[in-house]
Amino acid sequence: MKERTHSLPSFSAWLNKGYDLRRQAAGMRDARLDPEISPASVFLALWHAFVFRLPSFQQLDNELNHSYLQHWIGAERGFRDDTLRYSLCGFDLDPLQAMLVDVNRRFKRGKVFDEDRVQGRLVAALDGVEVLSSFSRHCENCLERRVSRKDQAGRKMEEIQYYHRAVGCQMIHSPVQPFLAGEWLRPGESEETAALRLLRRLPEVYGSRWFDILVLDALYAQTPVLKLAHQMGWDVIISLKQNSRDLYQSAVRLFARRPPDANFTETQDHKTYRVQLWDTEGLPFTIDNPEPVRVVRSEEVLERNRFREGQRTRYATDHEWLWITTLPKSTFAAATIRQLGHSRWKNENNGWMDLTKHWAFKHGFLHACQHRPQRLNPEGQREPVPNHGLAAVTLILLIAAALSSCFVLRHSKLVRRDHLTAVAVAAQLRTWISKAPPSIRAPDGTGRGSRTGPL
Ligand SMILES: [Zn+2]
Numbered sequence: 154m155k156e157r158t159h160s161l162p163s164f165s166a167w168l169n170k171g172y173d174l175r176r177q178a179a180g181m182r183d184a185r186l187d188p189e190i191s192p193a194s195v196f197l198a199l200w201h202a203f204v205f206r207l208p209s210f211q212q213l214d215n216e217l218n219h220s221y222l223q224h225w226i227g228a229e230r231g232f233r234d235d236t237l238r239y240s241l242c243g244f245d246l247d248p249l250q251a252m253l254v255d256v257n258r259r260f261k262r263g264k265v266f267d268e269d270r271v272q273g274r275l276v277a278a279l280d281g282v283e284v285l286s287s288f289s290r291h292c293e294n295c296l297e298r299r300v301s302r303k304d305q306a307g308r309k310m311e312e313i314q315y316y317h318r319a320v321g322c323q324m325i326h327s328p329v330q331p332f333l334a335g336e337w338l339r340p341g342e343s344e345e346t347a348a349l350r351l352l353r354r355l356p357e358v359y360g361s362r363w364f365d366i367l368v369l370d371a372l373y374a375q376t377p378v379l380k381l382a383h384q385m386g387w388d389v390i391i392s393l394k395q396n397s398r399d400l401y402q403s404a405v406r407l408f409a410r411r412p413p414d415a416n417f418t419e420t421q422d423h424k425t426y427r428v429q430l431w432d433t434e435g436l437p438f439t440i441d442n443p444e445p446v447r448v449v450r451s452e453e454v455l456e457r458n459r460f461r462e463g464q465r466t467r468y469a470t471d472h473e474w475l476w477i478t479t480l481p482k483s484t485f486a487a488a489t490i491r492q493l494g495h496s497r498w499k500n501e502n503n504g505w506m507d508l509t510k511h512w513a514f515k516h517g518f519l520h521a522c523q524h525r526p527q528r529l530n531p532e533g534q535r536e537p538v539p540n541h542g543l544a545a546v547t548l549i550l551l552i553a554a555a556l557s558s559c560f561v562l563r564h565s566k567l568v569r570r571d572h573l574t575a576v577a578v579a580a581q582l583r584t585w586i587s588k589a590p591p592s593i594r595a596p597d598g599t600g601r602g603s604r605t606g607p608l
Contacts, residue, residue, distance in 0.1 A: 159567060159581040161225065164204075167564055172259055172556060177252045184243025184526035184538040190232050195240040196249075196549065197226035203553035205583035206576060210234050222586050238519055243526040243538040244545035250334070253552050254358050257324075257331055261363075265559060268327045272485065274365035274388075276326035276493060277333065279352070279373070281344050284317045284543065285520055291315035292520060292540055296340055317520075317543060320348045321551075322355060324364065325496050328562045331555035333359065335547060345375060352381055362386050366480070368493055371396055374477060376442045382479070390493050393448060393475035403436055404448040404475060413452070415487055427454040432487040438477070447482060449490045450475045508554060519543055 168174040178200075181192040201222065202213040216222055217231040260266060266275050291297075295315040304310050321335040336351035338344060355363065367387045369378065371394035382389045395401055413429035420426075431450040437443035453472045458465050476494040478485070519542030527535045561568050561575045568578060 159565065159578055159585070161582055161585045164560065164582055167560060168556060171263070172256060174556075177248070177255070180248045180252075182245040182248060183240045184245075184528065185240060186526075188240065190228055190236055190240070192240060192244070194226045194228040194232075195237055195244075198222075198228070198232075198237065199241070199546065199549050200553050201226065203550050204557055204579060205586075206579040207583075210237065213237070216583075216586065219586050225586075235524075238522055238542065239524060239526065241519055241545045242522045242524075242540050242542045244541050246541055246544055246548065249545060249548040249552070250358075253332070253334065253548060253555070256552060256555055257333055257359070260329065260331065260555075260559065265329050265563060266324060266327050268329075271326050271366070271489065271493060274326075275324065275363075276366045276368060276496065277322055277364040278325045278368040278496070279320060279322045279348055280370060281318060281320045281348075281372075284319060284547070286314055286316035287520070288312055288314055290520055292522075294337070294340065294540070296338060318344065319547070320344060320351055322351060322367075325368065329555070329559045331558070332551045333363070335551065337544065344372060345378070348373060349377060349381060352378075352385070356385055366390065366493065368496060374400075376439065379438065379442075379444070379479075388479045390476050390478045390480070390490060392494065393477050397439070397477075399440060400436060400438060400446070400448070400477070401475065404433070404450060407433060407436070408450050417488065423458055425456040427456070428452070428488075428491070430487040430491060432482060432490075434482055446477050446479065448475060448477055449487045449494075451487075451491045451494075508550060519546060 165174070178193040178196050181196040183192040183195070185192075198213060198217065201216075202210065205216070207213050207216065211234065214233050217228075217233075220231075223229070223231055292315075294317070296318060297313050297315055299311050300314040301309055301311050318338045319335050320338070321332045323332045324330050334351060334355060336347045336354070338347045352367075362385075365388060367382060367389050369389060369391045371392040374391045374393060374397045378391075379389065393401055393404065408431040411431070414432045415430040416428070418425060418427050429452045431452075432447070434447045435445040436448050438446045451472075451474045453474070454469050455472060456467055456469045459468050460466075474491070474494060476490055478490050480490065519540070522540055522542055523537070525537035525540060528538050530536050557579070558575060561573075561578050565573075565578065567573060573581075
């Protein structure tokens with residue numbers, strides 16, 4: 154019979170055959186002693202919450218009432234978010250990190266990153282994101298900043314705000330754009346420090362030259378980043394803004410004196426870009442590090458339609474972009490540098506932004522969790538284990554997002570036939586849980602032996 158919608162068994166068959174989900178789940182660990190609900194079930198419960206794109210963790214509570222979901226994730230009974238929280242706070246991050254690496258390695262072997270290579274190269278981007286902010290709740294890993302705001306009487310006051318921030322590295326040239334790894338900023342350190350730590354870790358887990366080109370924000374226009382990229386064999390494209398004052402000004406001065414090196418018009422989704430490009434090699438990076446770099450500048454007039462009082466009119470806005478790059482002019486035209494530079498901007502919109510908007514990522518349900526499993530410290534006193542909740546949830550989300558998007562964009566025939574969005578596929582998988590037939594009890598009464606085996 155022809156399949157009409159996606160079912161959990163077919164999705165899981167794909168996951169188990171290609172990505173060993175069942176074995177990976179069995180390897181999950183947490184700090185609880187002899188728990189009734191296994192870490193594998195906790196992992197799978199949260200994994201399904203993300204795959205189904207449930208709007209909240211309370212919603213997962215409800216879904217766990219379905220005996221079929223319980224059965225599917227290998228739990229003997231339903232459980233509530235307090236069990237999830239208690240387990241995740243003490244979750245071991247190593248198996249999760251290893252799973253994310255394993256998924257990406259399998260993507261590479263399966264030629265997922267061969268699609269849309271840029272002149273044969275693989276492209277990644279690095280970006281930061283803020284996760285959670287609060288004036289009241291905080292934990293030992295929170296970052297702090299002073300924020301002025303107005304109280305109810307309209308008086309200006311200063312208060313300490315607590316927040317978490319991470320940097321993530323993501324593949325961006327191919328339709329499937331998984332994150333490779335993330336790194337949390339530690340209290341008191343800058344985003345660049347966390348980013349450098351992440352970039353040094355990548356070759357250790359993925360091997361050198363996993364990708365060829367790294368696209369970065371203006372914040373990273375710094376000598377240590379250039380040096381590290383050179384050492385790793387990566388080419389870079391970095392946004393150039395006023396924070397790199399000397400280089401920015403010398404590029405702007407130079408380009409003001411001459412006509413553009415290239416001109417073209419590009420039309421995309423009812424938008425027209427009229428682009429002028431300037432391109433130069435050999436500008437000194439900084440006074441302290443006069444290593445010559447190439448700078449590309451794009452002046453763009455964007456025309457689009459606007460509807461006013463029932464009338465469609467065209468209106469135009471001006472935009473300016475500059476990038477520093479180590480890619481040579483002879484093989485990478487300025488138009489390609491512009492295209493790659495803009496893909497980082499897309500990453501801001503599609504990468505972290507997609508996760509925070511469409512995947513309930515900013516959920517603070519684990520933040521500052523005091524109720525955690527205990528362990529003995531070197532002095533023999535009992536103390537709560539370090540809180541890994543936020544890091545564990547983030548990793549599970551990154552794994553779920555990577556696999557779901559690969560399924561939708563590369564595997565599913567139904568997506569192509571019915572032109573389904575990723576959100577529609579998530580809804581079909583979720584609906585399947587409530588439509589699934591009640592399990593046929595096995596003679597031992599455990600519920601194992603239902604029509605379709607558990608995940
Ligand atoms: Zn915190």
